[in-house]
Amino acid sequence: MKLRILLLAGLLVMSGQQAATASAESSPLADAFDRAASGYDVPRDLLAALAYAETHLDGHRGEPSASGGYGLMHLVPKALEEAAKLTSTPADRLRTDDAANVLGGAAVLRAKADALGMDASARKDPARWYAAIGAYGGAKSTANIYADAVYEALSSGFQAKGVSVKPQPVQPERGEDYTPFAAAAVDYPGALWSAASTSNYTAANRPSSAAINKIVIHVAQGSYAGTISWFKNPAAKVSSHYVVRSSDGQITQMVREKDVAWHVKGANTNSVGIEHEGYISDASWFTDQMYRASAALTRNIADRYGIAKTRSNIVGHVEVPGNDHTDPGPNWDWNKYMSYVTGGSGNPHTPESVCGSGFKIIDSQSLGSAGTVYLLYNPANGNNCVVTIKHTSLGTATATSAFLEVQGSPRTTDSGNFAYYAGPVRAAAPDKCVRWGGSAGSSTYTSPFEHCG
Structure with missing residues (x-):
């Protein structure tokens, strides 16, 4: 009898451990993505990445976004109507029920793939869905940036609302017509x-x-x-x-x-x-x-x-x-x-103080949270200057760099482990374009040749 009780207790412990493991590995929302992906032959993690890029998997209690999209999958009115027809689900439920919304999003995404002629083999490859995801976004003018955001979420991986997607870099097939946003006609350099x-x-x-x-x-x-x-x-x-x-x-x-x-x-x-x-x-x-x-x-x-x-x-x-x-x-x-x-990063140094008197910032680029790289110009002597200012690990020597390259001349780089900044790297560039950039932590930036003359 005692042995039977011990065995029964052991089974209960094992059962509890298995239940805890199952709970850690699944959730109602994760199950919803699994079912929707399987039902409409859409890559599950790509479907979840689309939802994450749109809403961070938050349905906002059935309230629409500023642009009129509903639920985790951000079903705008036209997509909501299409999802209702494809899934035979009332629109009200698609707006408010997370599982129904995910299923509706998968149905609409699959319809976009079908319209593009994707066969069963193509549907198995996440890289082949770029155009379909862009079409899901609903506007040709922003299709590229929409799809890029989804593939970025897939590449980085995420955990949210019980849904887990491991990092999986995928090089999407963007096609010959791909054009990134222009970097012209802006008031703020780098926008x-x-x-x-x-x-x-x-x-x-x-x-x-x-x-x-x-x-x-x-x-x-x-x-x-x-x-x-x-x-x-x-x-x-x-x-x-x-x-x-x-x-x-x-x-x-x-x-x-x-x-x-x-x-x-x-x-x-x-x-x-x-x-x-x-x-x-x-x-x-x-x-x-x-x-x-x-x-x-x-x-x-x-x-x-x-x-x-x-x-x-x-x-x-x-x-x-x-x-x-x-x-x-x-x-x-x-x-x-x-x-x-107000410049309260804690770094006592500024780009102007590092480059010297007469230099003014004409361009800059954030290096994530680790720092910012700046391009400065001194109209009095015609010199450019590049400096990377750290925002984190201040006072501790960490990998930081700054470089300046005048078109037609070798690149000059200041690279090493620095406590507060890299640089200054100075050079005159009369009637020449410059390429500039730097790094801090794991973030790097390299500009095109610009600021000519």
Whole structure:
């Protein structure tokens, strides 16, 4: 009898361990992705990466995004209607039921693949889905950036809401027509350019026509690609000057600063608007890379227009009278953000102090959270200067570099383990283009040949 009790107890312990293991490896949402992927022959991790890029797997209690998308899979009205037909599921359920929403998203994605002629063999290869994912995004003008965001999530891997995707770098088949966003016609060096619809802003000639004295911080209630797509839609009747990506701080300008973006009602005329990818209810969107990149943009705008770097001039959408929005919300870390705006990284050195008297910043690039590389110019002697300023591991010697290459001449690099900065690397480049960049931690940047003459 005693032996029987011991054996039974052992079985119960084993059963509990197995249940715990099963619980750790699965969840209702993970099961939903498994079923949807299997049912519609879509790569499971790619389907989950699409949802993560759109919503971080947050259905937002059935509330739509700013661009009208519902649920984890961000089903916009046209896609919602298509999903309802393909899955024979009522639209109301697709909006509010996570499992139904995932199934609907898988059905729509598979329909896009079928329209492109993908056969069973092609569907097994995640690299072959690039065009279908772009089509799922709904706008040809942002199809590339939409698909790139999904493959970036797949490459990095993630864990969210009980769903786990291991990092799996995939080189997507982008096709011959692939064109990245342009890096021209921007007011902020390093930003990409993708014009908002002319139906969504007012052409002007600021600051001659109106002073620019405020910078307004927004959270988009949507993804980076979705926000860009929405501002390009003539029906939106909204826009912002800039959009900032969560994962790495990439910035896209959509309205020139001289023009009036429609982002904050009565305060549009005198302000610059900056949208940030994400949702106010989910702090996971507000990465250090996003804070640093946005703060560098805000600092640049403030310096160019003589705006004091204070909270009375750098405000949230919710703080502007006459507006009913609540962004950037309680999860936005204003203390951290303003410390970055005012240069409070803790590094006692600045690009100007390292390069010397007479040098002014003309370009910069964030190196993730580890630092920023700067290009400076001295009009008095015609010299360029590059310096990388560290933001982390200050006072500790870590791998950091800065380089400057004048077109037609060998590259000069300062590389090593430094406590605060790499550089300065100086060179004259009369009537020549320069390539510049550097590294801090695991992040690197190399510019094209630019700033010619």
